[in-house]
Amino acid sequence: xxxxxxxxxxxxxxxxxxxxxxxxxxxxxxxxxxxxxxxxxxxxxxxxxxxxxxxxxxxxxxxxxxxxxxxxxxxxxxxxxxxxxxxxxxxxxxxxxxxxxxxxxxxxxxxxxxxxxxxxxxxxxxxxxxxxxxxxxxxxxxxxxxxxxxxxxxxxxxxxxxxxxxxxxxxxxxxxxxxxxxxxxxxxxxxxxxxxxxxxxxxxxxxxxxxxxxxxxxxxxxxxxxxxxxxxxx
Ligand SMILES: Nc1ncnc2c1ncn2[C@@H]1O[C@H](COP(=O)(O)OP(=O)(O)OP(=O)(O)O)[C@@H](O)[C@H]1O
Ligand SMILES: [Mg+2]
Numbered sequence: 695x696x697x698x699x700x701x702x703x704x705x706x707x708x709x710x711x712x713x714x715x716x717x718x719x720x721x722x723x724x725x726x727x728x729x730x731x732x733x734x735x736x737x738x739x740x741x742x743x744x745x746x747x748x749x750x751x752x753x754x755x756x757x758x759x760x761x762x763x764x765x766x767x768x769x770x771x772x773x774x775x776x777x778x779x780x781x782x783x784x785x786x787x788x789x790x791x792x793x794x795x796x797x798x799x800x801x802x803x804x805x806x807x808x809x810x811x812x813x814x815x816x817x818x819x820x821x822x823x824x825x826x827x828x829x830x831x832x833x834x835x836x837x838x839x840x841x842x843x844x845x846x847x848x849x850x851x852x853x854x855x856x857x858x859x860x861x862x863x864x865x866x867x868x869x870x871x872x873x874x875x876x877x878x879x880x881x882x883x884x885x886x887x888x889x890x891x892x893x894x895x896x897x898x899x900x901x902x903x904x905x906x907x908x909x910x911x912x913x914x915x916x917x918x919x920x921x922x923x924x925x926x927x928x
Contacts, residue, residue: 702765703786703864703896704730704753709762710919711748722748724919725762730864734896735887737907740916746900747868749916753898754866755783767863784812788857790867794849796841796856802828803837806855813860827855831885847878854885858895865889867899871906883909 711723722745730736730753738746751757752764755771764771766782774782796805807824815823828834831851841849850870857865867886871879883906889895901907915922 701732702729703732703734703767704728705763705765706749706752706759707763707765709752709759709764711745711752711757712760721919723752723759726916726919726921728753728914728921730896730898732863732896733890733894734864734898735890735911736898736914737910737912738898738900738914738916739902739904739907744916745919746916749921750789750866750868750898750900753864754787754789755779756789780812784809784860786863788860788862788865790850790853790857790865790870792869792872794841794853796849796852798841801838801840802833802844802852802855805841805852806859809856809860823859824855827859828852830858830889831855832881845878847874847881850874850878850882851885854882858889862895864896864898867897869900869902871901871903879906 706726706728708725708727709723710721710725713720713722726749738749740746752759755766758771766786769782771779803821803824806827807820810820810823825834825837828837831854833848833851833855836844836848841852844852850873854870865886870886871882874882886897886899887909890897907913
């Protein structure tokens, strides 16, 4: 590496997000600044409705801020059109949804291979990389299973494999253990932490569970559309 200074992968500067509903504006984020660096491991916590998912969607470029600046690898997303933004997102960020969002009639292998279609990767290579990503989440024995034939924990791991297959620098996970029991939740956390340690993937996760948040390097508290960041107390 050229430098030991951590590089910002995603930088939000005073971003807001308002939703308009029936002529009324809901200010879900009211001015948030946050930097996600290479190799980061951050937990986002806060009450229901405080703006955590809204923030994750902005960081993941699934949505655009109402005001403020969002930089991904130093590029201002407001200067990019939708296809340029999709490409930058595809190269930088993997997103794990709380509800998995897998294709029900499609095998684990095909679900995981799908993001590579948009990158123009050939079929044989897609299948090889998808199998590797599934092996990385301990699902090498379930390549041909469909989501309905898998447990909740297995489906969540397929969703992580799909987020990983493009080798993102940042993995954003919105309540990755929210639907899992303790054993499956621990396995998912172990996988995310291994990716962070061994591959240097920056991991940002939302959680309601204090013990899960306490495992992160830092905790970002969201309250009423604003953040207060605090170091993890030991
Ligand atoms: N598409 C939308 N249209 C209108 N209002 C929305 C929309 N999405 C979210 N909101 C509102 O914005 C606020 C923040 O929502 P958000 O989903 O970010 O909360 P959250 O912190 O993720 O909550 P939870 O812990 O329950 O998942 C809430 O008041 C919510 O009702
Ligand atoms: Mg949420």
